[in-house]
Amino acid sequence: MVGLWLSPMGDLLGSNMSKSERFQTLCVHRGVAKDSAWNSVITPIYATSTFRFTAPMQHAGYDYSRTANPTRAALEECLAALEGGARCTATATGMAAEMTVMAMFPAGSHIIAGHDIYGGTYRLFSQVLAKNGLEFSFVDMTGDPMNVKKALRKNTRAVWIETPTNPLLNLVDIAAVCGIAKKAGVTTIVDNTFMSPFFQHPLELGADVVMHSTTKYINGHSDVVSGAIISKTAEHGEKIAWMMNNLGTGCSPFDAWLVLRGVKTLPLRMKAHNANALALAHDLEKRPEVSHVYYPGLETHPQHALAKKQMSGFGGMLSFDLKGGQPAAFKFVKALKVISFAESLGGVESLIEHPETMSHASMTLEQRRNAGIADGNLRVSVGIENAEDLIEDLDRGFAALKRSRK
Ligand SMILES: Cc1ncc(COP(=O)(O)O)c(C=O)c1O
Incomplete structure (x- = not known):
C-alpha cells in the first residue's frame, strides 16, 4: 500500500501550532470542556436563541445567538487553532463564508480570482457580486503566478x-x-477546502485569510452544510465577526456541534483519503479508456514538486x-455500485x-x-472504504464502457 508523504515538518505539525499540543491533539481537545455546570466531556449544544442578562447591561458572555453562541464559539476556537489563525468565524455554509468575506470590500473594489475555481464561487463573483459593484478578473494563476501581477490594478483589494x-x-x-x-498591499484569501488544515497551512505561506466549506x-460525514473563515490577525477576525452578525x-x-464532532477524526480520515486516492490514481493511469488523470500525488502531475513543497499530503480528490x-x-x-453519483x-x-x-x-x-474542463471529466471524492472495493467498482464502470462498444 502507498505510504503517506510527510513534509519536512515530519509529524504533520504546523509550525505555529501550540508547541504543547500537536495537530491531532488540537482536533480532539480544542473547543471542548465548555460545560462548567456538569463537566460533560463533549461540548453541549446550546440550542437557544437568546441568553438571560444577569443585570441591566450585564450578561454572562452571550446575549443573542446570531451574534455569538457557545457551541459555535467552541468550534471557532478549534478551527482557529488548526489553521494557526488569530480568530475564526463559523458560518452557515461555505458560500456564507465567501459572502461574509467579500462583503468587506466596498463597491468599486477589484478582485483577482483563479479562472478554474469552484463553480459556485465563480457564480457568486460573476453573477451576484459583479452586479453589486465589485470588479473581477479571472486569471490562470496555476500556470504562472506572474499572471496575478499582470492583473493588478490601482483598485485591486484582494486575490x-x-x-x-x-x-x-x-x-x-x-x-x-x-x-x-x-507587495501591492492586497489581501489574500485562500479556499483551503480541498486540503483541510491537516495537509495545507495557507496562513504560514503568507495568506491573510483562509476560508473553508466545512x-x-x-466535518467529513456528509451530514451538514457549514463554513468557516479564519483570519491571521485578531483585527481582521473582529471585522469578519461584525460582518457575520450584520449578514446573519x-x-x-447544532451544525457547529456536528462539525466539532467530525473534526476530531480529521487526521485519521485525511490519511485514509490520501492513501486511497493515490491507489485509485495509479489504477486509473493504467486504464486505456482514460486519457488523463489529475492528482497532485502522481509524479506525472506537472506540479508534483510544488505539491510536495506546500502540502504535507495530496488529499482525497482526483479527476480523470x-x-x-x-x-x-x-x-x-451508471454502472457503479460502491461510489455514489453525487455532488x-x-x-x-x-x-x-x-x-x-x-x-x-x-x-x-x-x-x-477555457478552464480545461472536458465533457468526459469525472471528479472523484475518494472515501475511506477499502481501496480494493473502490477499484473493483471502477472495474464495473470500465466493463460498462467495453460492453457498449461491442
Ligand atoms: C472548493 C469549494 N469551496 C466552497 C464551496 C461552497 O461550500 P458550501 O457548499 O458549503 O456552501 C464548495 C462546495 O462544493 C467547494 O467545493
Whole structure:
C-alpha cells in the first residue's frame, strides 16, 4: 500500500501550532470542556436563541445567538487553532463564508480570482457580486503566478486563491502569489477546502485569510452544510465577526456541534483519503479508456514538486478524463455500485460527479473549456472504504464502457 508523504515538518505539525499540543491533539481537545455546570466531556449544544442578562447591561458572555453562541464559539476556537489563525468565524455554509468575506470590500473594489475555481464561487463573483459593484478578473494563476501581477490594478483589494483547483487539481503557488499581493498591499484569501488544515497551512505561506466549506473534509460525514473563515490577525477576525452578525451568516449551534464532532477524526480520515486516492490514481493511469488523470500525488502531475513543497499530503480528490466524452461518463457512473453519483466531497464515503453537468454547470461552456474542463471529466471524492472495493467498482464502470462498444 502507498505510504503517506510527510513534509519536512515530519509529524504533520504546523509550525505555529501550540508547541504543547500537536495537530491531532488540537482536533480532539480544542473547543471542548465548555460545560462548567456538569463537566460533560463533549461540548453541549446550546440550542437557544437568546441568553438571560444577569443585570441591566450585564450578561454572562452571550446575549443573542446570531451574534455569538457557545457551541459555535467552541468550534471557532478549534478551527482557529488548526489553521494557526488569530480568530475564526463559523458560518452557515461555505458560500456564507465567501459572502461574509467579500462583503468587506466596498463597491468599486477589484478582485483577482483563479479562472478554474469552484463553480459556485465563480457564480457568486460573476453573477451576484459583479452586479453589486465589485470588479473581477479571472486569471490562470496555476500556470504562472506572474499572471496575478499582470492583473493588478490601482483598485485591486484582494486575490482569491483556490488550491488545488476544482475539478482539475491544478495548484497555485500560495507563497509566490501571496508575495506578489503583499507587495501591492492586497489581501489574500485562500479556499483551503480541498486540503483541510491537516495537509495545507495557507496562513504560514503568507495568506491573510483562509476560508473553508466545512461541509467537506473538516466535518467529513456528509451530514451538514457549514463554513468557516479564519483570519491571521485578531483585527481582521473582529471585522469578519461584525460582518457575520450584520449578514446573519453564522453557523447554527447544532451544525457547529456536528462539525466539532467530525473534526476530531480529521487526521485519521485525511490519511485514509490520501492513501486511497493515490491507489485509485495509479489504477486509473493504467486504464486505456482514460486519457488523463489529475492528482497532485502522481509524479506525472506537472506540479508534483510544488505539491510536495506546500502540502504535507495530496488529499482525497482526483479527476480523470474518459476518452468517450460525456456519453462515456454517463455510462460509467451508471454502472457503479460502491461510489455514489453525487455532488459534494470530503465525506467518508466515495462520491463521483460530472463537473460538466453538475458542480460546474453554472459556468458557460466557453468558460469551462477555457478552464480545461472536458465533457468526459469525472471528479472523484475518494472515501475511506477499502481501496480494493473502490477499484473493483471502477472495474464495473470500465466493463460498462467495453460492453457498449461491442
Ligand atoms: C472548493 C469549494 N469551496 C466552497 C464551496 C461552497 O461550500 P458550501 O457548499 O458549503 O456552501 C464548495 C462546495 O462544493 C467547494 O467545493
